[in-house]
Amino acid sequence: MVIDMTIVLIAFSFIISVYFIFIRKPKGSKALNLPPGPPTLPIIGNLHQIGLELPHRAFRNLSKKYGPIMSLQLGQISMIVVSSPKLAEEVLKTNDLALASRPYALLADILLYGGIDIAFGRYSDYWRQMKKIVTMELLSVKKVQSFMGFRAEEIDRFTEVVQSSVGKPVHIRQRVMYMNNTVVCKCLFGNNCRQQDVLIELVEQVVALSSGFYIADLFPKLSFLSVISGMKSTLNHIHETLDKIFNEIFEDRRIKRQTTGPTEDDLVDVLFNIKERGGLRFPVTDNNIKAIFLNMLIGGTDTSVVTIEWAMTELMKNPDVMKKAQAEVREVFKGKKTVLESELNGLVYLKHIIKETLRLHITIPLLLPRECMEQCQVGGYDIPKKMKVIVNGLACGTDPEYWDDPETFKPERFEKTSYDFFGTSPEYIPFGGGRRICPGIAFGLVSIELTLARLLFHFNWELPNGMTPKDIDMTESHGVTAIKKSSLEVIPTVFIPFS
Ligand code: HEM
Numbered sequence: 001m002v003i004d005m006t007i008v009l010i011a012f013s014f015i016i017s018v019y020f021i022f023i024r025k026p027k028g029s030k031a032l033n034l035p036p037g038p039p040t041l042p043i044i045g046n047l048h049q050i051g052l053e054l055p056h057r058a059f060r061n062l063s064k065k066y067g068p069i070m071s072l073q074l075g076q077i078s079m080i081v082v083s084s085p086k087l088a089e090e091v092l093k094t095n096d097l098a099l100a101s102r103p104y105a106l107l108a109d110i111l112l113y114g115g116i117d118i119a120f121g122r123y124s125d126y127w128r129q130m131k132k133i134v135t136m137e138l139l140s141v142k143k144v145q146s147f148m149g150f151r152a153e154e155i156d157r158f159t160e161v162v163q164s165s166v167g168k169p170v171h172i173r174q175r176v177m178y179m180n181n182t183v184v185c186k187c188l189f190g191n192n193c194r195q196q197d198v199l200i201e202l203v204e205q206v207v208a209l210s211s212g213f214y215i216a217d218l219f220p221k222l223s224f225l226s227v228i229s230g231m232k233s234t235l236n237h238i239h240e241t242l243d244k245i246f247n248e249i250f251e252d253r254r255i256k257r258q259t260t261g262p263t264e265d266d267l268v269d270v271l272f273n274i275k276e277r278g279g280l281r282f283p284v285t286d287n288n289i290k291a292i293f294l295n296m297l298i299g300g301t302d303t304s305v306v307t308i309e310w311a312m313t314e315l316m317k318n319p320d321v322m323k324k325a326q327a328e329v330r331e332v333f334k335g336k337k338t339v340l341e342s343e344l345n346g347l348v349y350l351k352h353i354i355k356e357t358l359r360l361h362i363t364i365p366l367l368l369p370r371e372c373m374e375q376c377q378v379g380g381y382d383i384p385k386k387m388k389v390i391v392n393g394l395a396c397g398t399d400p401e402y403w404d405d406p407e408t409f410k411p412e413r414f415e416k417t418s419y420d421f422f423g424t425s426p427e428y429i430p431f432g433g434g435r436r437i438c439p440g441i442a443f444g445l446v447s448i449e450l451t452l453a454r455l456l457f458h459f460n461w462e463l464p465n466g467m468t469p470k471d472i473d474m475t476e477s478h479g480v481t482a483i484k485k486s487s488l489e490v491i492p493t494v495f496i497p498f499s
Contacts, residue, residue, distance in 0.1 A: 045073025056365035075218030
């Protein structure tokens with residue numbers, strides 16, 4: 001077995017070396033004034049400097065030595081990483097259009113019907129049309145509010161499940177994940193979401209595969225790697241299963257619409273209406289709808305779960321903050337049966353807690369990568385066409401030039417500031433910025449606020465097994481989202497009943 005592995009490794013190194021010896025350097029790259037960066041090794045580039053560290057943390061550390069704009073080579077992927085608010089602004093605002101595209105991703109190619117979605121789709125007139133539809137018709141504040149009923153049903157169910165666990169340890173993540181996924185499924189498909197459990201499992205697999213730092217992602221020209229690593233077959237399998245589920249749902253809906261006519265109750269209907277209305281420069285197809293739905297299933301579940309879990313973790317770690325937050329929610333909803341979405345506005349301190357969680361535990365620390373469409377300059381350096389550009393949101397949100405005591409969880413820091421979620425201040429970009437900003441801000445925030453408010457209103461919390469706040473594991477896991485490595489386990493001790 002050992003000998004087999006050695007032969008495989010030698011053969012692999014040989015093939016890669018031969019490949020690299022004959023690879024041509026891009027023409028004209030010498031003439032460009034590229035940003036500096038750490039020295040590279042043949043074949044792997046800077047991969048050894050990342051090692052097993054999380055990329056956003058490794059990049060932040062490297063930027064302390066090599067500067068706020070760095071050229072990096074990870075395997076075959078050249079990239080420029082920006083790690084300061086000032087330069088993030090040059091990417092997200094000054095050069096927003098030139099840097100508005102996304103790089104090729106195998107995952108998008110297979111799962112998202114050749115990248116015809118919003119999140120991974122390349123910038124084009126088609127993409128602009130679809131992003132407008134998603135922003136204005138699927139995820140507008142008004143549309144999100146129209147789904148209040150779905151959220152109310154699921155948050156009540158969730159509260160009851162937690163209530164039934166009083167005195168016993170609960171894994172918050174698991175419960176919230178199921179609730180959020182159900183809400184997203186209902187918003188997309190109404191009450192007849194087929195095979196929801198399969199859908200949840202597949203979405204989880206997609207999230208796990210979408211970090212962009214797998215070997216097949218880093219050596220895309222060695223296409224056999226995606227085969228031998230099993231990435232291609234896994235993606236194909238997920239794609240086929242998802243496609244079948246979507247087809248069945250769409251078929252059911254077509255039959256239903258023959259009797260009920262068009263409604264606006266869920267997003268299948270909204271998009272079917274848009275499709276049937278016609279008149280668009282790029283007609284909407286079933287595959288377009290599937291790709292967008294997949295974006296929403298991925299974007300709409302995992303991100304909120306990550307944030308809720310980190311917020312609860314910080315509350316358990318900081319009992320004074322927990323006490324203050326509980327006092328606020330119990331005061332605002334005093335005499336009420338429970339916390340209702342329509343009255344969340346009064347929870348000012350809770351909103352600061354969420355802002356601080358999104359700063360210190362930024363959900364997608366490297367945002368999503370951009371690709372340069374037209375050569376431009378950032379920080380006085382050239383960014384060549386096709387170059388992958390990464391903004392390190394974690395580095396911006398913890399830059400000591402902008403944040404006092406940046407590594408400490410202090411929701412009070414937002415009391416006297418007016419940070420919003422729309423990328424207006426480059427030191428605070430949890431939802432990205434510019435043309436590529438997240439369209440799901442309203443959708444994500446309302447589920448985070450409602451869930452946390454319920455957890456704080458109805459329950460008191462303890463750590464299990466005699467743990468103290470100091471013992472809580474604060475490490476993150478690998479992946480596109482900075483999910484907590486070990487799922488938070490907490491005990492709801494008291495249930496303050498619906499009066
Ligand atoms: C806490 C919740 C969420 C966070 C922190 C978050 C964060 C982000 C970030 C950082 C990006 C990349 C922005 C960039 O590249 O500049 C993004 C993109 C995106 N998000 Fe979210 N998101 C959240 C919730 C949602 C929800 C609920 C949905 C949909 C239901 C959604 C759908 C999308 C889509 C479609 C994109 C791609 C936008 C584009 O490329 O133009 N997100 N999100």
